[in-house]
């Protein structure tokens with residue numbers, strides 16, 4: 001078990017700068033998820049921690065020791081790859097035993113550890129099989145088993161679930177989480193699926209184009225996204241965004257460029273922001289039906305999707321698409337006109353994207 | 362419906378015709394090898410005849426065919442074996458470190474006319490007193506086998522996900538050990554392809570052995586060629602010799618058909 | 633903490649190094665040796681010391697009609713053989729590119745000429761071509777055609793050799809094109825059929841353009857090998873009758889190992905080398921253009 005410190009790490013391939021100074025301090029025993037759109041450099045960062053890519057600049061420390069120049073085998077880490085990278089010519093047991101053999105662990109000890117890992121992962125009946133005779137989920141477990149027999153200081157996962165079907169993915173998600181509770185080893189987990197990130201992480205690192213956008217707990221990112229990118233990336237369905245300005249005076253509210261006017265209580269609008277170009281972000285579940293139409297803005301329902309537990313309504317207002325999500329059953333049907341009012345919204349600077357204020361009504 | 366049937370019959374006739382064209386020289390060779398000299402020079406050519414084994418008896422009895430057979434096998438085997446030793450790491454390096462120029466360099470050995478190195482070899486091997494030795498022959502045949510091994514194996518390694526070595530390296534292996542313990546054991550199909558093809562090409566090689574070998578290390582193609590020169594008119598014996606030399610390559614091809622096709626076509630077809 | 637070992641740090645050099653050294657020693661060095669010899673008057677048998685003669689070998693060989701004929705013959709043999717191989721090979725591949733009973737067997741048969749020992753193939757064809765007992769003349773006469781002398785006659789020897797090469801190597805093109813056809817995706821064909829194209833139009837406007845790169849690569853590979861054809865010519869005619877089937881490769885061989893005129897032989901080899909290089913550049917160009 002160990003902490004992992006990533007200090008101003010940079011990476012270039014040829015001339016292209018892929019990581020532009022990334023810093024993350026990961027505590028011992030933490031489950032940290034790196035998340036971000038495709039090509040943002042998550043895998044590259046993870047592979048640098050593993051020692052599979054060289055470090056162009058900055059420092060990586062595991063358990064306090066700088067590992068920049070260490071070979072992967074000397075870092076005492078285990079990694080689970082997206083395609084599992086199982087050795088096709090070895091049985092499940094041999095796959096799991098491989099690293100222990102390399103380390104010169106005694107045979108009885110190897111057998112015991114493999115047996116224990118197999119029990120944890122429910123692979124006991126499959127130890128003598130070759131990987132090609134396993135299902136996708138079982139292969140995924142073998143890949144995990146190979147990592148846990150090692151008892152490494154840090155686990156690294158690169159999108160380990162993305163080759164599984166949706167149902168299995170959900171099941172494995174909780175299994176990995178469960179494993180972490182049990183082993184309490186530091187885990188760094190890469191995904192581009194924000195639901196995976198939200199459900200599994202102690203802390204999430206949101207990356208974009210080789211830089212960290214925000215680091216924080218799942219709910220922290222959700223409740224207080226530090227900028228437009230994080231606000232849009234975290235949460236599903238995504239946050240509604242309206243460009244415009246705050247108005248006070250004759251009426252108080254947010255006047256969007258497309259003509260929507262979102263009324264706000266007089267005391268809710270922060271003074272310093274009036275008149276500046278802003279973006280108002282409202283999560284779908286922070287919209288509710290305004291019984292007093294003057295308290296809200298008018299929309300027309302286009303798609304109504306009830307799932308039983310909640311109802312998602314996609315509506316249009318002056319050409320903009322507004323998504324709202326209701327816990328209670330709603331009698332809205334396609335084509336209905338109704339008014340929506342926000343109960344919580346975020347204000348972002350339109351140019352920098354930084355969050356300036358959160359208003360709660 | 363009727364048109365379809367006619368179409369099908371026509372198609373199969375064409376296929377049979379093509380097959381016969383391909384097969385005919387083999388069949389004629391085989392049947393002639395069982396004919397007496399009288400039957401062979403009969404006019405018109407005889408399709409029905411009493412088969413005889415005398416040609417084979419002559420080839421294997423009078424001619425020292427077994428020795429040449431062993432020579433060919435030893436030279437081919439050693440050349441292919443050593444080419445694997447040199448070629449597998451080189452192919453791995455080309456594949457994993459994307460060394461395009463190295464690939465071209467080795468491909469050059471496949472493209473250049475053999476005779477342009479043969480003459481200097483002849484001079485050098487004479488000076489070193491290596492003429493008519495296995496050393497000279499094996500070295501020369503390695504120049505046939507090595508490019509085939511590298512060519513086929515680098516493409517094969519490309520098809521193995523690099524995560525396999527990376528995983529082994531994270532698990533505690535050096536890169537060279539991962540190559541040895543992970544990559545090589547799962548490269549069976551590629552190795553079979555390159556071994557089969559390079560062995561056949563070495564087996565069939567005529568020019569290098571013709572110049573570099575004499576009585577002691579003579580390989581089969583030279584023996585067959587000499588057999589013609591000595592026995593200009595003994596067609597039966599010559600055909601028996603031709604059957605004997607082709608049989609091993611053909612048997613290998615039948616056993617490893619899929620691999621041979623892959624090896625022969627992968628140069629032109631990507632992936 | 634352990635430092636990576638020397639081997640590990642230099643793996644990308646150490647792994648290919650033995651192969652590079654081997655090829656440098658057995659191929660690159662000899663090629664330069666050949667080049668150097670072309671500027672000397674060395675004759676292996678005369679016992680005279682080697683002396684530098686400048687470009688005299690080049691002038692002498694280039695002035696020889698025998699050399700001109702060999703160049704012309706090499707090129708015509710190559711182009712004739714590869715032309716028929718390309719046309720026949722592609723046609724057969726297009727015919728066989730469907731499911732049918734015995735397809736596996738047909739493909740196995742196609743492999744056989746490719747692995748047959750060329751020297752032995754040459755000898756079998758010599759029996760075919762034998763003017764008095766050969767099947768070739770028997771076939772001609774049963775069709776009521778005049779008999780030929782085949783490889784024994786200066787005018788017919790080259791076409792006769794081309795037939796052997798075509799028999800042996802057409803399957804190579806067929807197999808390559810078949811593999812290429814198998815790798816094509818279905819959609820363009822379905823799209824063309826939906827668009828109302830006749831089978832013939834599909835062939836002309838979809839199939840052939842799509843496998844063209846594969847055909848071209850196969851043709852260039854064949855061109856390179858056909859330029860170097862040695863075994864069947866040497867075994868069947870030895871370059872004869874007279875010099876009537878003497879290609880550059882055969883001529884170079886004779887100058888080297890029959891007349892031992894190493895200097896002049898080198899010039900001939902350089903000429904052959906030049907043509908091969910030209911085709912090789914073609915293949916590399918094709919390869920890099922298909923990569924982009």
Ligand SMILES: Nc1ncnc2c1ncn2[C@@H]1O[C@H](COP(=O)(O)OP(=O)(O)OP(=O)(O)O)[C@@H](O)[C@H]1O
Nearest residue numbers: 013018036037038039040041042043044045191192
């Ligand atoms: N070996 C390499 N050489 C050059 N560029 C590379 C290399 N590896 C990655 N890149 C580039 O670095 C960028 C980041 O790649 P990376 O694989 O880290 O993305 P990612 O965030 O993991 O994306 P994904 O979610 O698609 O896996 C990409 O633009 C990629 O093209």
Ligand SMILES: [Mg+2]
Nearest residue numbers: 042043044158
């Ligand atoms: Mg990735």
